[in-house]
Amino acid sequence: MPPLKYLQAYPEHLQQQVRQLIAQGRLGDYLAQRYPGQHAVQSDKALYAYVSELKQRFLRSAPAVDKVLFDNRLDLTHRALGLHTAVSRVQGGKLKAKKEIRIAALFRQAPPEFLRVIVVHELAHLREADHNKAFYQLCEHMQPGYHPLEFDLRVYLTALSVGFAT
Template sequence: MHQALKYISGYPEQVVAQISQIVDSGKFVPWFEQRHPSRHQIKSEKALFDFTLEIKNRYMKKTAPLSKVVWDNKIHLINNALGLHSYVSRVHGSKIKTKNEIRIASVFKDAPEALLRMLVVHELAHIKEKQHDKAFYHLCCHMEPHYHQLEFEGRLFMIYLELNNAK
């Protein structure tokens, strides 16, 4: 099995075999580029914050505010993750203040917009649902109806990056 297929190792055998066949034929990179011909233009952290806030305000108005959304160069290597959500609660007198931060792996600076949106939706869902349970995925699908397909394609994007960088 090709090393890049580690990103889809938890998927059914026939799915992995199908992707493996495309990788082994050398056609994966052009296939992926044809499937996702364009990339988003959200390069600055302000643009990323605005993009995330727009989704949050549309689907999660009553949740705690976001204090920061940033691109992170180290996230993929250190945490074996593509995005992180962190929160800190502090008591100020009789009030509790919560700071929510989202970090998105910098490799997604050049991703198709749908894949960035899927990742942002995933991290936003953690504001309300901390665990990856039924309620969490229900919320993800509420914000992004094609969430599960895009999550799979986000894994394919990681394979694409690995194969494209190996050229």
């Protein structure tokens, strides 16, 4: 079986459990049982409102987010699930930076927990640029139980990459 590229940083015993579910053809069922729902955030406007509400609740003093959208160009092959960018433009005599968050379009059909993990991750980058201890503490503050959800999100991506519909 090929390596589980989304789970490579995790202990071998966890990877082995996922391999066993794949071999038994039960990975999709496992995920569907743990995460049965699908979120209602289907438009870019609804996504902007969702992100803005989380930002207002947890990161009031962070820079404003000017644009939020589902991006069809982000996919599993680029290993980018979401992007945060600062687009700099000259307006008059001033340089203005606009913050953007782009979420991979595949998350339109994802369980709500996975959308939230991606949004929390991208919002945390407004305060912490690097994936360091402070970054993950902020993620955990915004989403208690962030780490197990991130693992399950990686299992979800693995399921999509091996062809299991969830």
